Amino acid sequence: MLLRRLHRAPAPPRRLRPRPLPTAAAAARSVVTAVPLSLGEERGRADRAPLVLLHGLFGSRANLHAVAKALVRGGSGRPDLVERLISVDISPTSTTPISEFSSYISAMKSVKIPDGLPRSAARQLADDQLRPVVQHPQLRQFLLTNLVEVEGHYVWRVNLDAISHHLVDIMNFPVFHKPYPGPALFLGGSDSPYISSQDYPEIQRLFPKADVHYIAGAGHIVHQDKFEEFITAVLNFLPPP
Template identity: 65%
Template sequence: MLPCRVRLPPPAAAAARSVVTAVSLSHTEVGSGGARPPLVLLHGLFGSRNNLQSVANALVRRGCGRVLTPDARNHGCSPHSPVMSYEAMSLDVQHLLHRLRIPQCILLGHSMGGRTAMTLALQRPDLVERLISVDISPVSSAPVSEFSDYITAMKAVKIPDGVSRSAARQLADEQLRPVVQLPQIRQYLLTNLVDVQGRYVWRMNLEAISNHLADIMNFPVFHKPYPGPALFLGGSMSPYISSKDYPEIRRLFPKADVQYIEGAGHIVHQDKFEEFITAVLNFLPPP
């Protein structure tokens, strides 16, 4: 995991004065050149760019070209902000593309990143050659989500100062277990536990995420569809893309294809890595 400075959330008073402006996203980049537009990988709510780095490396090894993996605002090494919405996160990615002089990209987003990708495609279709939304749809996921419970459990974790990293992770894992029962989900959350001068804190801005969780669980209203190719790639064991979502998917993404990877849960790329990589490569335009 790359070192980065952890920036703690601003005070509540600052949130009231905030307007939606882009933040400068921290990102990594692998590969180069290629005839395809660059591929931008957007992580999920409790993730960071590190969670998708193995995906980026595998895609580059198989001829994908240039792949970027940014940290979303309030995640990883990117700045914290009291504003947390899909419109804001879309603006952040637009700012990154402009900064890197990328006129058009392919977007792949998991969960929250998938909705950010959808928002950007619907707002600025000229910037998005095609998109892949991994285990998320443009329909509210509040009825099936346990994210609120996860945030409450993470906020309640207490770790003594000065303990080793392994001991801190073990203590946090034990405290999360009653609420977050799946070991792979706990390990995913624990990637956000970092040491700041001998004190372990969550690298994510949990306060901003908690304050805007209702927005994150829903999707903005759009009326004009995205005209490009889209793939909605779900896990067969996950509830986040269901048949009841198909009408809204078709309305906003008329060229969408919906596929499921057998035996995968919500973190599709972790549960079925090879099958995931193959599905992504099969959807990319020919070089």
């Protein structure tokens, strides 16, 4: 915070006009182009195959950085490519009926932040405006990781318009007929609706060697709500090095 000493009475504060927060892809049109992927790497022992972590909607590689570091320290060597699979709080079924992402997107679009605010003040203002719709504090902080400053303006770095337009497709799951033969773990939060007993038949059909495990007290962002329990569950599923 920059503190400035005033030797005379300050001028009346300039009135800042809030405006709807634009999306980072406001200039996108009908042309579809490839987007280069951003990735990070945590190096472990060279004789061990990699463990690939893929984040979900509204996420980024930064969300799983601490998880990657903890798993590198704890082991996770794999002899073959995709020897086993872990699905974190998601089922191979449509999640449209239970998803609240549509309301989250609407709330993010309606956020208004004046130009020129310090980042901390902008985040607090956005947090206050999201709170009536996104009531879970940790979920709001997760969404706010997408708030970035571009030339003095605060924008969402994710393409909210495109996500909103294709949300049903994103929340659906493709039709597969050939099952995955390897071991699989469906790791859910006990307080989240994204893996339910109604999903078990489809999980069993597509992943016949799957186990379902719930972490008590965790919501949809399992690794953030119960970090230690999440790491333990992952390491217990992976074979010893």
